[in-house]
Structures are given as C-alpha cells and as structure tokens.
Amino acid sequence: MDRLNFNVVQQFWTIAKSYWSGDEKWQARGLLLGVVLLLLAYTGLSVVLNNKRGVLISALSAKDESRFWETVIIFIAVLVIYAPLLAGYTYLRDRLSLQWRKWLTHRFVDSYFRDRSYYNLHISGTEIDNPDQRISEDVRSFTQESLTFLLRLVESVLSTIAFSSVLWGISKPLVLFLVLYALIGTLVTTVVFGKPLVRLNFEQLKKEANLRFGLVRIRENAEAIAFYQGEERESNQVKQRFFDVFENVKRLLVWELNLNVLTNAYEFIPFILPALVVAPAIFAGEMEVGKVSEAQGAFVRVFFSLNVVVARFQQLSTFGAGINRLYTFAEFLERTESNQEQPKIQTVEAERLAVEHLSLQTPNYKRTLVEDLSLELAAGQGLLVMGPSGCGKSSLLRAIAGLWDSGTGTIIRPESNQILFLPQRPYMVLGTLRDQLLYPNTHLEVDDEHLKQVLEQVNLAGLEERFGGFDAQEDWADVLSLGEQQRLTFARLLLNKPNYAILDEATSALDLDNEERLYQHLQAKGTTFLSVGHRATLANYHQSLLELSQDKTWQIKQPVTLVEEQPELLELPSTT
Template identity: 30%
Template sequence: MLIKEGFFIQFIKLAGPFWNSENQVAIRLNTVFLIGLTVLQIVMAVVTTQWNADLFDAIEEHSMSGIVAQMGMLAVIFIGSITVTTTHLIVKRKLLIGWRVWLTDKVVSKWMYKGRYYQITFMSKDNHDNPDGRIAEDIRIATEDAIELGHSLFYSVLLLGSFTEILWTLSGTININLGLFPFTMAGYMVWIAIVYAVCASILGWWMGKPLTAATNARQSKEANYRSGLIKAQEHAQAIAIIHGENDEQKQFKYSFGDIINTYALQTAAWKQIVVFTSGYSVTSMGLPILVAAPRYIVGTITLGTLMQSVQAFQQMVAALSWPVNNLAGLASWRASVERVLSLVKALDDLENDISCRKPHQLCVVKGQKSVLKIENVSITGMEGQVLSANINEEIRAGEKVQIIGRISTAIKLFHAIADLWPWGTGRILVPEGEDMFFMPPKPYLPDGTLYDAICYPKKHEPFDRELIKQLLKLAKLEDLVHDLDRVDDWDQHLPLGHQQILGCIRVVLHKPKWLFIEEAFNALRADAELQILELLAKELPDTAIIGITRQATAEAFYQRKLKV
C-alpha cells in the first residue's frame, strides 16, 4: 500500500470528523464524561494503594481497630470502584457503537454511490479485495480498538504521573558508595522503573515487529477464504448440477492452505512476543520487592510502605510498558485500519478518475427531449484500448432497437448509458426525468418474501398484488401465486428461466420509459423469449426497448439494429 501521508494523519482525516458530525454535542459530552471517569479510575487506584499501605501497617502493628477501619474503607472503595467502572463501560460503549455506525455509513455511502461498488471491481484488487470484510469487520476493529487503545494510553499517562510522584516520595534518598565515587540518589526506585520499562519496551518492540505484517496477511487470506465459501453457497445449485464439489473442495483447500501459511508466520511472531511477555511478567512481579526489601530489613520503612512501594513500582512500570502490553492489539488495529484506508483510497481514486472529466472523456448528461442520443462515443477498456469507435445514434421513445456486434462491447455501451462505464470518449444524452430500467441476464432477487423480491426496488406506493398474480398466471407461473408471502432464498431455489420471467414482471410493475435488455431471457426457449418481448411491448406500449440477444427468432421483434 502506497501511503503519501502518515498513517495516523490518514486515519484522523478518515475517522476524526465523527466528533464534528450531526450529533457532535452528545458525542463530545460523552467523550468528556469518559475522560472524567478515567481520571476517577486513577483516583480509585491511588486510594487503593494507600488503603493497602494502611492495612499492612495495621497488620504489622497488630491493631485490630486499624483492620476494622480498613474493612470499612474497603467497602467504600468497593462501591466506588463498581460505580465508576460500570458507568465508564456504558459511556465507552456508546462511543464505540456510535463511531462504528458513523464510519460504516460513511464508507458504505462511498462504496454504494452511483455504482462505485460495481465499477471498483474492474480495478486492481491488491488493495481493496473483499470489501464486505473490510466494511463489516475491519471498521469494527478500527473504531472499537482505537477507543480501547486510546483509553488505555490515556489511563497509562495518568497512571504514570500519579504513581511516579508516589514512588518518588516513598523511595526517599539512598547513599551509594562506589569507592571513589560516593553519591546520593533521590527516588531511586523511579529511576530503576524507568530504565527497566524503557529497556523492556525497546526489546518488546523489536521482537514484535513481524506481527503487524503477519496479522495483515492473515486477515486478507481469511477474507479470501470466507469469500470463496460465500460464493459457493450463492452458486450451490449450479455446482451441484454439474457435480463440481471436488473442484470446489480443492479450491477451498488451496485457500485454506494460504491461511495455514500465514498462520505459521503469525505463530512465529507470536512466539517471540510470548517468550518476551512471560519473562517480563515474572521479572515485574519480583523486581520491586527485591529492590525495596533492603530498606524494610534495616528498619527504614514500615511493612505498609514496602507494599505501597511495590504497588507503586508495578503501576508505574505498567504505565511505561503500555507499548509492550499492546503490541498485538496495535498490530491488529493498524492492519484493519490500513485495510479500510485502502478501500477508501481505491474509491477516492475511482471517483477522481471519473469525476475529473478530461476534454474527450465519455460522459452522460441529461437532455430535455424524450430521446436517447449517442454522440461520437468510443468505448474503451480501462487501459485505453478502443473496443468500439464513433458510435452516433438517436433512439426515440417507444422504439425497439437491437444492439448487434460484439456482445461484450454492447454490454459496456449499456453500462455507459447507465453511467457505470466511464472509460471512453464522447457524450450520451439521456432524457431527464424518465425512468430507465436495465435487465441483466440474472435478475437480483433479494432475500425475503416473493412479493418483495418481485417488487424490488420498491417505490413509495406498494404494487397491486392482484396485478402480480395476473402477471404470474399470464407468464405461466401459476404455482408461484400462493408463494407471494413465503420467505425463501429465491435466487437459489428458482430455475434461472423462472427468475428471468420474474424480472419481466418486475419491469411491467415499474413501467419505465426506457428498457435495456441485456440477454435477460437467454435461459428461455427462443419462442418463449419472443413471447416475453411481445408481452412487454403490449403491457408497455410507450416504452423504448433496446436489447442484446443471441436468439435469431427474437430479432424479428426489433424495428431496427444498432451496430457497435
């Protein structure tokens, strides 16, 4: 991934405007509230440390009244800690879900804008493969982990400031005699904690470097594997009919093998971190006691001060060790953020490529007349290779025109008219305010009731059910009349021919002024395709029908031909 700006700057530009969004007042109040609750968490930690010192002093003094007093104090700490922690959780989760909803809406809006989700499939997929995983999973990690990591970092900074002062005071002053160089050191445990934590952080950072790359690679391979499984499920009928299970299993095995390879890389990176953190945790537990014990043994400090010094040392080291303790989380978070940024960058590049009209770039503009006008249009590939040159044509409302020539180029002309294929030159004028409807070879039937699938996309006013039943009977699909309210995966359970007829019924319901048929009845018999076209012409007499077909019998339906 090529990054011109710094990683954090890119992330802030993408996700930072959340705090200036529509609900900015509530968002900012929750943020301030969360900061205040974090400060209270530090207060509770300091109070707990002081309570621990007082308790051990009471034990050392064999003071029963002191222990009873500390039992009462413990109850106060217990209630305060639960209240602060629970409230902190609620406020934090409000921010988590709010930020995720906002960023998801922002990215999905970019992705779904004017067919960008379709157009982006023609670009190199190195940096934007599996957009479903990037939107559903990576945005979740990018936002949730950002707040989790940000909170823990802020908490660590406050922890460091609070317990450095405490440890400095408790450490007192010691005299060190190195022969010729005797000197006095104040706050010696603070210096030991800093040296220890810095050395550990540097070592931990070095040992954890391979984890970011390994995590990013694994997430990509996991997404590829999941995408393959989804694709097989979507085409289950086709695979089952031709007995393609063995080939699919081989592909699954190959994709899963990629996961295993990245898993091995990640395991090797994790092994280094586990070796380090295991040794680090053991040392952190014993080192403060060993460092502070001599002062207790000679009677300079009490048992309570010893235990408070140990806790203060551990809290300070924990704060200084934030980078070490969050290596894995930072690696996972950064990998997800980079995947989201890559998708957004690809969409922005596509938008820039399409929006920055060059002098002779193919463009679609609105016209005032009820005419589709194609002026000096040349269709090119994404790399600029000319597929069809100098198309000039005028199609009037109600005409029936067949597109002939290379099928793939004819389809791109349809996509250009739909403003989905900007690669080329010339100008296409489409009538303003007149509905255009494009019929692909396989109509999209969303999950839900059959009624909803037929009516997709819905208009404000519901379609007449009796009309739908009449059209089903007219199209000889009487067996589906009683299934209008049944929920099913219709694109999986209906034959393609039935789906294409449902697509025809959908067109009749929507009554467009312009209809573009892209081999939308190729699963039907030749005579059946002609009958469907005649039905469309009867039900929609004022609609212009422009079609692409391979059926010779269907050619008789069209009044004239346009060669591309």
C-alpha cells in the same frame, strides 16, 4: 505496509477526524468527556484502595485492631463507589465505540454505493480485496481498538502521575529505575518485533478474507459446481487457501512465542523489585511492613502504564494492519476521478435516447469496441443490437446505463429513474416475493390482486401460492429456475412502468411462446426499449436493428433483412 511507523498515525487520523469534527461531534465529544471523567474518578479511587491495602497489612503486622477495622470500613466504602464507576466507564467506552462504528459504517457504505464505486472497484483491477470484510470487520476493529488503546494511554498517564507520587514518597531511585526499564523494553520490542509482526498480521487478515470469500463462492455457485462435478477442484482450492492461512499463522506463532518469552520475563521483575528496594528500611524498622504491598501495587501500576506498548504490541500490530486496509479502501472510495487526461463520454439528460459520434473503449482504454456510432431510438419503438460475441453489445448497454464512460462522443438519455435494466442473469434481492416483484422501487403500494394479475401476464400464475403468499421469504435465486427469474423481472417492468427498458439477453432462458408473450406486453405498454440478443426471432418485436462487427464498424438495418439473409438463426440453440 510492512512496519509500524508514523504513517499509521497519519492514516488513522485521516479516517478518524471526520467523526470527531463532523455532524455527530458534540455527541461523540460528550460521551468521550464522560468516559474520561469516570476514568479520572476510578484512577483516583485506585490510589486510595492501594494505600488502604498497605495499611491493612501494617495494621495486622502491628496487631492494631482498631486501625484494622477502620481501614476495612474505608476500603469497603471506597469499593462500593469504585465498582459502579469502573462498570460505568466500560459501558460508556463501549457505547461510544458502537456509535462511532455506526457512523463510520454508514460513511463507508454511502461512499461504496456513491457514483457506483462498488462497480468501479469490481472493474478497476485494483489490489483492494474483500470490501465486505473491510466494511464489517475492519471498521469494527478500528473503532473498538482505537478507543481502547487511546483510553489505555490516558489511563496510563493518569496512573503514572498518581502512583509515581506514591512511589516517590517511598523510594526515589525506584521511580527512576522504573522509567528507564520501561523505555528500554518498549524500544527493544518495537525495533525487534515491529516489522515482522505487522507484515504477518496484514497478510493474515488478507488470507483469512480470501478463505472466507472462497467458501462463500462455493455456496453461491453450488449447482454449477455440482453439474460440472467440480468437487475435487473446489475442495483442493479451499484446502490451498486454508494452507496459506495455516502457514502464515505458523510463522506468526513463532514470532509471538519469542515476544511472549521476552514480555513474560520482562514483566516478572516488577513483582519482586519493590520488595528488594524497601526491604532494608523495613528490617531497620524505618518503614511499616504494609509499605511493601503499597510499593509493589504502585510499582506494578506505573510499570504497566509505562509498558503499554510492550504489553499490547501484538494487538497493536494487528490494529496497524487493519488501519492500512481501511485507509487504502477509503482512499479508493474518495479518490478523485482517475485518468483525468483520458477522454470521457459525455452524458446529457433529455427526454429521448440517442448516441452521437460515440467511440466506446474498455475502462482501461486498451481496446476500442465501437467507433463513431450515431443513432436515435424513436419513442415507443424497439432497437435490437446483434453481432458476434465480444464485439461490444453488452458494453454499449453499460455505456448507456452510465457504468462505462471510457471513450468519446455523447450519450443522450432520460433520467435514471425512467429506465429499467433487465440482465440475462436477473438479480434476486434478499426479501419477500413482493420485494422481488417491485424491485428496485419496493416502496410502491400495490395490492395483492394486481400482483397476481401481473404474474399471470408473465406466465407465473400461482407463484405466490407455491411459497405461501407475497410476504414469503426465500432464497429466490435458488428456488426459482433461470426462466422463472427472467419472467419475474419482466413482471418488475410491468409494475414499475418505466418509459425505457434495456434488455440484455433477457429472454435467453425462455421458449419462443413465452418470449413472444413478454415482448407483446412490452409493446402494449408503449415502452421504448433496446435489446441485445442472438435469436433472430427477436427481430419480430423490434423496428430497427443495430449490427456490430468485430472490426469496430456498425450498420443499421431493418430487422426483416437479417431474417431473410440468415434464416438458419431462427433455429434455437439447445439449452438445459
């Protein structure tokens, strides 16, 4: 998007129409009707106040005391009504904006998590950056700015109609000149400043988001950076991202300077022109002096109503850039499945776990990882998947979990709520220690005594006492070591009691004793499990072994066979 054009209007309506015609349409339309009615009322009162201001000056000029005080009383009475009307209008407008933002945020969040769109966005290689900013900042800007501008247009139309009648009664040429003047200003501003300002504002949103994202990554990976002593590199990268922001803002400021020079000169004329037009009639005694103030007030209101594009052009260019970012994001989330011509792995739900003639490819279909794999995991048994790095071990787990469907063949698996996945790097949720243990089913009712027993089973006895109880809140990814996090995720498994478990290097940070203890608990529960790992000691806890190769081939062995053939694998690699 590099210019302000009708595509922006189409994109805007694509995003907006669902709210105004959806399940909350009557509440939305009711609030909008209330806003418009208040707008009508206070616009009418504005005309009255403008007229009485002119009458006040005329009364003072004529030294008509009774007329002066009568006008003062009317002015104050109208003002008493006008002030709360204007405040009520602002409140209802902002409340409608807030309701709209809530609805639109929920819609984007639902779409973001539906069918794992957040994950598909991560692996798709799309140019859609910083979805967090689009959901938070761009949605907020969209609802606030669109309502503000829409109501500003309505107000402009009402003000133009109301105050033009006042001007028409004072000077007809003044009205004609005003319309022509506003149209020329709008045309010049749009043609000259439209393309560069919209492009620069679009880039500004992107570069600011990149800077914020870089700073967040440093916070999340502080320990790793410290271990590598990567401060200089990270500092330079942050400075470079800020330099990009800085340079773009410099270019933006130059264009804004030129725009401000034009608009400041352009908007000065209305303050002097009415006096020039009505001066001859006043000097001739054909018109009261107060008509100058009345004409000037009406002229300014009509001018700024017609001049809405010029006056708010900078905000409109930023708003247009935000609409495009939000539209492309919504388009991605709601897009029908791409690569329809490409083959897809079929998933069948059943009370067993098996794959039939599975050929697995990467999501972009550029590489085949496994060819024609068929196997079935017996209930209550364990399958160990091993092989060199890059042969597709973790990719196979992604396919079984339903994250990847690129390829051919069939995966037969139970419902998702019967499977629990334990990754090498556990996911620590935001919340209490109780939330960590029960995730993803944090609604489960489990008493503290049982939670303590489970912590003892995974060799984390007394963990709750270290942090002040199960309701303590911490940054768990920071305060727990990787080994403690892995044991905690095994506690999740023992508490959630799934029928199936998938473990991807889930004990890589543990010593052999802890690894043995955890797998023994898993076997005692009768859980059917599939593990990916490199340690040969894992063979002790599995009944079968799937060995993958770099050349896409595979073979199923008895675990003991691998130990006998490669006893050196019993030695653990050194870890920190």
